[in-house]
Amino acid sequence: MKKWIATTLTVLVAAGPLAACAGKDETKDTAASPAASAGSGAGTQAAANAYPLKTDKTLTYWGELTGNITGVKASHNEVPFFQEWQKKTGVPLKFIAPPAGQTKEAFNMLLASGDLPDMLEYNFLSFPGGPEKAIKDGYIVKLNDLIDKHAPNLKKYLQENPEIDKMVKTDNGSYYCFPFIRGDEYLRVFQGPIIRKDWLDELGLQVPTTIDEWTTTLTAFKEKKGAAAPLSFNSKPRFFNDSGSGSFVGAFGILRGYYLGNDGKIKYGPAETGYKDYLAQMNKWYKDGLIDKNAATSDSKALDSNMASGAAGATVGNAGGGIGKWQPLIQAKDPKAVLVAAPYPVLKKGDFPEFGQKQKAFSSEGTVAITTAAKDPVLATKLLDYGYSEEGRLFFNFGTEGVSYNMENGYPKYTDLLLKNPDKLAPAQAISLYARGSYNGPFIQDKRYVEQFFALQTQRDAVEVWKKTNGDKHNLPSLTPTPEESTEYATIMNDIDTLVDEMTLKIVLGSAPLEEFTKYVDKMKSLKLDRAIAIQQAAYDRYNKR
Numbered sequence: 001m002k003k004w005i006a007t008t009l010t011v012l013v014a015a016g017p018l019a020a021c022a023g024k025d026e027t028k029d030t031a032a033s034p035a036a037s038a039g040s041g042a043g044t045q046a047a048a049n050a051y052p053l054k055t056d057k058t059l060t061y062w063g064e065l066t067g068n069i070t071g072v073k074a075s076h077n078e079v080p081f082f083q084e085w086q087k088k089t090g091v092p093l094k095f096i097a098p099p100a101g102q103t104k105e106a107f108n109m110l111l112a113s114g115d116l117p118d119m120l121e122y123n124f125l126s127f128p129g130g131p132e133k134a135i136k137d138g139y140i141v142k143l144n145d146l147i148d149k150h151a152p153n154l155k156k157y158l159q160e161n162p163e164i165d166k167m168v169k170t171d172n173g174s175y176y177c178f179p180f181i182r183g184d185e186y187l188r189v190f191q192g193p194i195i196r197k198d199w200l201d202e203l204g205l206q207v208p209t210t211i212d213e214w215t216t217t218l219t220a221f222k223e224k225k226g227a228a229a230p231l232s233f234n235s236k237p238r239f240f241n242d243s244g245s246g247s248f249v250g251a252f253g254i255l256r257g258y259y260l261g262n263d264g265k266i267k268y269g270p271a272e273t274g275y276k277d278y279l280a281q282m283n284k285w286y287k288d289g290l291i292d293k294n295a296a297t298s299d300s301k302a303l304d305s306n307m308a309s310g311a312a313g314a315t316v317g318n319a320g321g322g323i324g325k326w327q328p329l330i331q332a333k334d335p336k337a338v339l340v341a342a343p344y345p346v347l348k349k350g351d352f353p354e355f356g357q358k359q360k361a362f363s364s365e366g367t368v369a370i371t372t373a374a375k376d377p378v379l380a381t382k383l384l385d386y387g388y389s390e391e392g393r394l395f396f397n398f399g400t401e402g403v404s405y406n407m408e409n410g411y412p413k414y415t416d417l418l419l420k421n422p423d424k425l426a427p428a429q430a431i432s433l434y435a436r437g438s439y440n441g442p443f444i445q446d447k448r449y450v451e452q453f454f455a456l457q458t459q460r461d462a463v464e465v466w467k468k469t470n471g472d473k474h475n476l477p478s479l480t481p482t483p484e485e486s487t488e489y490a491t492i493m494n495d496i497d498t499l500v501d502e503m504t505l506k507i508v509l510g511s512a513p514l515e516e517f518t519k520y521v522d523k524m525k526s527l528k529l530d531r532a533i534a535i536q537q538a539a540y541d542r543y544n545k546r
Contacts, residue, residue, distance in 0.1 A: 047152065048152055049150070049152065049153075049382045049385055049386070049389075051088060051089055051090060051386060051389075051391065051392075052087065052088060052089055052090025052091075053089060053090040053091055053379070053382055053383070054090060055090060055091060055092075055376075055379055057091075057092075057375060057376055057379060058092040058093065058094055059091060059092070059093055059094070059118040059119065059374075059375070059376070059379065059380055059383065060093070060094045060095075060096060060117035060118045060119070061076075061093045061094070061095050061096070061117060061118065061119045061121070062095075062096045062097075062098075062110065062117040062119065062120050062121065062122075063076075063095070063096075063097065063119075063120070063121030063122070063368070064097060064098055064100075064103045064121070065079075065097045065100070066432050066439050067100070068428050068429050068431075068432035068438060068439060069429055069432050069433060070100060072425065072429055072433070073433070075095065075097060076095035076097060077095060079432075079433055080399075080400075080403075080433055080434050081399065081432075081433065081434050081435055081436060082095065084395070084399070084400055084434075085386075085395070088386070088391075088392075088395060089382075089383050089386050091379060091382075091383045096117055103122075104126075107120075107122055111139060115373075116139065116371040116372070116373035117371060117373070118370065118371060118373065118374040118375060118376075118377075118380050119368050119369065119370055119371065119374070119380055119384070120140065120368065120369045120371055121366065121367070121368045121441075121442075122367070122369065123364045123365050123367065124140070124176055124177060124364070124367070124369060125364040125478055125480065126364075128486060128487060128490055129483035129486045129487055130170070130480045130481060130482075130483060130486045131170050131174065131176035131177070131480060132170050132172060132174060132176075132480065132482070132483055133483035133486065134176070134369070135174060135176060136483065138372050139371060139372065140176060140177075140369040140370065140371055140372065141369075141370050141371070141372055141374070141377060142174045142175070142176065143174075143175040143176060143177070143178075143369075143370065143381070144173070144174065144175050146370070146377060146378065146381040147175055147381070150378050150381040150382055150385070151178075151381050151382070151384070151385035151388070152385065153385050153386075153388035153389040153392070154178065154384075154385055154388040156388075157181075157388050157444065161361075163361070164181060164361050164362055166477075166543065166546045167179075167360060167361065167362035167477055167478055168181075168362050169546065170480045171480055171482075171539070171542040171543065171545075171546065173546070176369055177367035177368055177369045177442075178367060178368045178369075178384040178385075178387070178442035179362050179363075179367050179442070180362070180363045180364075180365065180366040180367055180440040180441055180442065180443065180445070181361055181362055181363075181443075181444045181445065182359060182361050182362075182363065182445050183361075183393075183444040183445050183446055183447065184445075184446075184447035186447050186450065186463060187445050187447055187450060188358050188359045188360070188361065189356075189357060189358050189359075189463050189466050189467040190318050190319050190320065190357070190359075190463065190466075191242065191245055191247075191316065191317065191318045191319070191322075191357040191466065192245075192247060192316065192341055192342070192343075192344060192356065192357060192462065192465065192466035193247055193248075193314065193315075193316055193341065193342040193343070193344065193345070194314065194315050194316065194317050194322055194323060194326075194339055194340070194341060194342065194462075195207060195208070195217070195313065195314040195339070195340060195341075195342045196221075196313040196314065196330075196337065196338070196339060197338040197339065197340040198334070198336050198337050198338045199221060199225055199313050200217070202225075203220050203224060203225075205217055205220060207340065207342050207343070208342060208345065209342070209343050209345065209346065209349065210251075210345060210346055210347060210348065210349050211248075211251050211281060211345050211346075211347055213345075213349075214231075214248075214314075214345055215285070215290070217314070218230040218231055218285065218290040218291075218313075218314065219288070219290060221313040221314070222289055222290060225310075225313060227310070227311060227312060227313050228293075228306075228311045229291065229292035229293065229294075229306050229311045229312045230289075230290050230291065230312065230313050230314060231285065231290060231291045231292070231312065231313075231314045231315065232291070232292045232298065232302075232303055232306040232307065232311070232312035232314075232315050233291075233292070233295070233298065233303060233315055233316055234298060234299060234300045234302075234303045235295055235296060235297060235298045235299070236298075236299040236300065238501060239295070239296065239501060239504050239505055239508070240282075240295070240316075242316040242317065243256060243316065244256050244257060245316075245355075245356065245357030245471075246344060246353075246354075246355030246356045246357060246469070246471060247316040247344060247345075247356075247357075248278070248281075248282075248316075248345055249269070249275070249278045249355075250344055250345075250353060250354060250355030250356065250469075251278075251344075251345045251346050251347050251353075252274035252275070252277045252278040252281075252347070253272070253274040253354065254267070254269035254270075254272045254274035254275055254278070254355075255269045255355055255474065256269050256270065256275075257269060258476060258533075258536050259355070259474045259475065259476065260473065260474050260475075260476060260540070261474075262473075265537065266476075266533055266536045266537045266540055267533070268524075268529060268532070268533055270500045270503070270504075270524070271521050271524050271525075271529060275517075276514065276517045279503075279504065279507045279508060279514065279517065280507075280514050282507075282508045283507055283508050283509075283510060283514065286508055286509060286510070287510060292306065292312070295508070295509075296505055296509060303315060304325070304326070304329070307326045307329065307330060308326065308329035308330060308333065309333070310330065310333060310334070314342070319341075319454060319459040319460075319462045319463060319466075320428060320438070320450075320453055320454065320459065321428065322339075323339050323340075323341075323456065323458055323459050323462060324426075324427075324428070324453075324454070324455070324456065324459055325426070326339055327339050327456060327458070338458065339458060340458050340461070340462070341458070341461060341462035341465040341466055342465070343465055343466075343468065344356045344466065344468075344469050352468070352469070352470065353468065353469040353470070353471075354469065354470045354471075354473075354474065355469060355470070355471055355474055356466060356467075356468075356469025356470075356471035357466065357471065358467070358469070358471040358472050358475055359475075360475070360477050360478065362477075362478060363440055364478050365440050366439065366440025366441045366442070367440075367442065368384055368441075368442045370384075384442050387441065387442045387443030387444070388443065388444055392443065393443060393444050393446060394412060394446075395435070396435060396436045396437065396441060396443035396444075397412070397435055397436070397437040397443070397445065397446040397448070397449045398412040398414065398435050398437060398446075398448075398449065399418075399431075399434035399435035400434065403415070403417065403434065404417060404418055404431075404434035404435060405418075411448065412446075412448060413452070414431070414452050417430065417434070418430040418431050418434065419452065419455065427453060427455065428453070431449075431453065435449075437449030437450075437453070438453060476536075476540065477543060479536065479539040479540055479543055480539060480542075480543075481535050481536075481538070481539045485535045485538070485539070488531070488535065489532055489535045489536075492527060492528045492529070492531060492532045493532055495527045496524055496527050496529055496532065499520065499523055499524060499527065500520075500524075503516075503517070503520040
């Protein structure tokens, strides 16, 4: 599962002219003709695709190799899932992977080269100008006709789920990718505050629910447990990165980015008065030694170290990659150690949290587009439609029957190869070798994956604790500004994000007084914040009319 992703778009380096083009007349017609809506049921119903397909063509597939298996396998070709995917679909694939941590840079270079693969696994909502611009510029094809005629599984799912159908297309009605879809509400909440329950019990404290209770708790962790960094967190790429979902900042009635206010209007959190109150609180905690003294530069490795060593007693993280990762580490040092979820904090005891992490059903990461250079876009469509079939959904989530799972009374149960791996791989690593249930891709994620992935009861309990917010009312769906709006928005927000990061660090660390907050807000407005909000509002209004 991926962390919360900021909506700010970045500016693409200037790309050279696109040399590659479609290779068949049918392909050109498919990309250019007025497309029938896959979600509306218009057009001829596609015949079911019979897998494995029969073809003598090899397609090229560009995409990042998941970090879950970094250091375990060097390439897609070595991963059993990708080997078996080719066998099950009958389509030979040549994989091209960007260097780890350099996906955006490699993507820019790929577009500039003009030497496009058949398929691109990439978040095209981050493309400057958005998906419509990528289509207009001739990089990827509009998928409406292809889905309508050759992707019966995805088409059927979108017809049956109109709200999700709204999410996976642009305001113009263009389908641009094969989406990653969280197929159950339970899969959409996976992050929040985490705390050492054994320390709370030892100190006679309850799990904190308010900011004042957190102050008391963190002070006790520092003074009575000797915690050098009572509240620790990852600040890469931005200060307190995981607070973007609403942890702590949400108690002050705002988010760190854009959100939907109670009045139905788009708001930008760092320009609201609540952000000033949040900065004041964080500054006080920092001065009092309640948060990591290296908070400005702390990365995920530093956070892991703080949690494992007992330097930290609380953080914000995921149920899987947080509790699941840290629990055995702290338990190795202290057998009685227990990590549990804490509710999203509020200011007043008894209030219900307004903000909290909750993803929409559609995630723009792990999605796959077909390029204009595709030698056989129909074959690519049929390949990608596999992940939305009954057979394909089982395969993507659980892998190969008899190897990575066994069907027990109709329930696909992971084998010990994944959950008790003989090579001592963590479940997230082992699952990622044989399936894609533990991360995203062109398929529908199955709740039964996470029921097994969360081996600890504390992980399963965490979802129940963190889902008790009104986050769904405030968190925005994936919006698609027009290409012109997107370019303007990216330019504005590039400057504003830099300013907000500067302001946040200076005030929290005490190098600038809290009184300068008003000047920062005035500066944001001079950088055309109101225009950026208007662009977001217009995009949201268009989304509601889809």
